Amino acid sequence: MEFVLACLVGAFFAAAIYLLLSRHTVRMLLGIAILGNAVNLLIFTGGRLTREVPPIIGSGLDTLTAGAANPLPQALILTAIVISFSFFAFLLVLTYRAFQELGTDDTDEMRLAEPKNDPLPPAGY
Amino acid sequence: MAAVTSTPVDLSAAFVMAPTVLGDWLVILPPALMITAGALLMMVRHRMHLHVRIAIPALLLLVLVDAALLFKVATQGPVTMMMGRWLPPFGIAFTVDLFGALMNLVAGTVAFAAGIAALKDINDSGRRYGFFPFLMLLMAGVSGAFLTGDIFNLYVWFEVLLISSFGLLILGSEREQIDGAMKYAVLNLIGTTLFLISVGYLYAIFGTLNMADIALKAREIEGAPLMTLSALFILAFSMKAAAFPVNFWLPASYHTPRITVSALFGGLLTKVGIYALMRVMVMLFPLQREELSLVIGLLAALTLIIAALGMLAQDDMRRMAGYAVIVGIGNMLAGIAVGTVAGISGALLYALHSILAMTALYLVIGRAAALTGTFSLTAAGGIYRVAPGFAFASLALFLAVAGLPPFSGLWPKIMLVKASLDIGAWWLAGTILLSGFLTTVALGRIFLLAYWRPQTKAEGRGEAGETLAQDRQTLWPLYGLIAIITLFGLLPEGPLGLSQLAAEGLLQPVSYIQSVFPAGGAQ
Numbered sequence: 001m002e003f004v005l006a007c008l009v010g011a012f013f014a015a016a017i018y019l020l021l022s023r024h025t026v027r028m029l030l031g032i033a034i035l036g037n038a039v040n041l042l043i044f045t046g047g048r049l050t051r052e053v054p055p056i057i058g059s060g061l062d063t064l065t066a067g068a069a070n071p072l073p074q075a076l077i078l079t080a081i082v083i084s085f086s087f088f089a090f091l092l093v094l095t096y097r098a099f100q101e102l103g104t105d106d107t108d109e110m111r112l113a114e115p116k117n118d119p120l121p122p123a124g125y
Numbered sequence: 126m127a128a129v130t131s132t133p134v135d136l137s138a139a140f141v142m143a144p145t146v147l148g149d150w151l152v153i154l155p156p157a158l159m160i161t162a163g164a165l166l167m168m169v170r171h172r173m174h175l176h177v178r179i180a181i182p183a184l185l186l187l188v189l190v191d192a193a194l195l196f197k198v199a200t201q202g203p204v205t206m207m208m209g210r211w212l213p214p215f216g217i218a219f220t221v222d223l224f225g226a227l228m229n230l231v232a233g234t235v236a237f238a239a240g241i242a243a244l245k246d247i248n249d250s251g252r253r254y255g256f257f258p259f260l261m262l263l264m265a266g267v268s269g270a271f272l273t274g275d276i277f278n279l280y281v282w283f284e285v286l287l288i289s290s291f292g293l294l295i296l297g298s299e300r301e302q303i304d305g306a307m308k309y310a311v312l313n314l315i316g317t318t319l320f321l322i323s324v325g326y327l328y329a330i331f332g333t334l335n336m337a338d339i340a341l342k343a344r345e346i347e348g349a350p351l352m353t354l355s356a357l358f359i360l361a362f363s364m365k366a367a368a369f370p371v372n373f374w375l376p377a378s379y380h381t382p383r384i385t386v387s388a389l390f391g392g393l394l395t396k397v398g399i400y401a402l403m404r405v406m407v408m409l410f411p412l413q414r415e416e417l418s419l420v421i422g423l424l425a426a427l428t429l430i431i432a433a434l435g436m437l438a439q440d441d442m443r444r445m446a447g448y449a450v451i452v453g454i455g456n457m458l459a460g461i462a463v464g465t466v467a468g469i470s471g472a473l474l475y476a477l478h479s480i481l482a483m484t485a486l487y488l489v490i491g492r493a494a495a496l497t498g499t500f501s502l503t504a505a506g507g508i509y510r511v512a513p514g515f516a517f518a519s520l521a522l523f524l525a526v527a528g529l530p531p532f533s534g535l536w537p538k539i540m541l542v543k544a545s546l547d548i549g550a551w552w553l554a555g556t557i558l559l560s561g562f563l564t565t566v567a568l569g570r571i572f573l574l575a576y577w578r579p580q581t582k583a584e585g586r587g588e589a590g591e592t593l594a595q596d597r598q599t600l601w602p603l604y605g606l607i608a609i610i611t612l613f614g615l616l617p618e619g620p621l622g623l624s625q626l627a628a629e630g631l632l633q634p635v636s637y638i639q640s641v642f643p644a645g646g647a648q
Contacts, residue, residue, distance in 0.1 A: 046329030
């Protein structure tokens, strides 16, 4: 099971990085969304997969039984999902505004903050 | 593992039973105070006359709390507070040592200065967009990152400060800002995602997220891929700190927002990356840092040279300041690469100096642009004649940034050069000095062209004369920062001694671990 998920995580990362290498902002956004999910799956797999025993302390017991599933990765993933979701929402709006204001979705043509022929400082008085 | 008992559950085995001492609440107070003030400001966001009255006292309180925390940690050693009273390593720990407390106090001071500077610089529309709430949340993120003792919690604080920095960066929504923010947002998000990936692997290897627990286990564990993990952490934090070759987001974005926002970012954000790098590589994985020290050293040298050359090539003074921030990062990386007590304390002292100096540098440039009407070195001129007092203060700051006596940049640089020579890394010492020389040339050029050269154009002059009179009282955050830098340079014993103690505490985290596990180890 771990092996299958590890391969899946690898495929997610490959797809995310491929999309992030694009010059077009929408593709980069898709890459970021996939990257966030790749990390979540990674944490999930990193917490070891044990499906047989749910992490619930039975009545009359003090501690979890041996081999119970690990609940902590899910808490971590939940936090990471909330954070990456809010960032994704912000980036969507930012990308849309950038397209409206700059008239392009090609990052190579977004040269407003760093103009191509920036003047050099004067060498003397 | 499973145990059936007829007796009632003994809670003392799982919980901290002693009530938290009143003084220990100080540990959580800085982020809690900032989040509360931020929430309060959001509630009154339409009543803008209230913003200043809430924000400035809150920032002043933050500085006082940070100072009290530093005093407590300096006298008592590291302090730990467990969230929800869970016993470590299960609960989330806030652990403050001297290193975190020092960074925290200086960051709070800078935020207070920036808050005062914003009174003039951020207009009503900026306040309506929420400058002060964002500033509060940014400081919550920064101080949370400095104080936490849990590595996943550190990631959460990184995200808190990142999302508030997005808000500050696009404040005003100029076209330039949106362009800069696009690059800043995407690359920083990838940087923090890399950090999260490393945290995921770290949890998979150690099964714990408590830093003291990791520090204990990392020294004993065998056969774990810790080198790969360390390399990932170095990449992630270098990206946050804008070290070469992952520094390109910084000069692309830091010159676009209002100058007060640039000043805050230049002072604080990259140093949080350096803080995290030192915390993880020096305290948690010292053996791996030793192995990778040559790589870190090369990164440091390249950062130092490329950024100094970048400074020389800029016409826009704000972009030059952006490269000056990166030069500082190179110096700190050099200290981490050396890794002795002298090297680490040099890096820490440089970080403290850099937080103050970079904020002041952006504020000086903002003031210079207000006087001449331009940020361009080709067009600026005549400041010395208009405002001689300000020109002297600027010169003091330029000397401090370049690391010349008698200001604060000198001492950390001496420590770094000596520490590199002590371990035989003459090339690293040479690079630090060469980069310092190039920085001096670049800053000297600002002084020569914008200050000494007579006014080149008539435009902007009338506006400058008008703002001069009303600006005088709002200049004092800038003069305050420069006064601290000068004092730091003239009386270096205090900060030097504290940074040496902090570096020892980071290299030998015995007291840090003991503050988390009073019994002397995980149960």
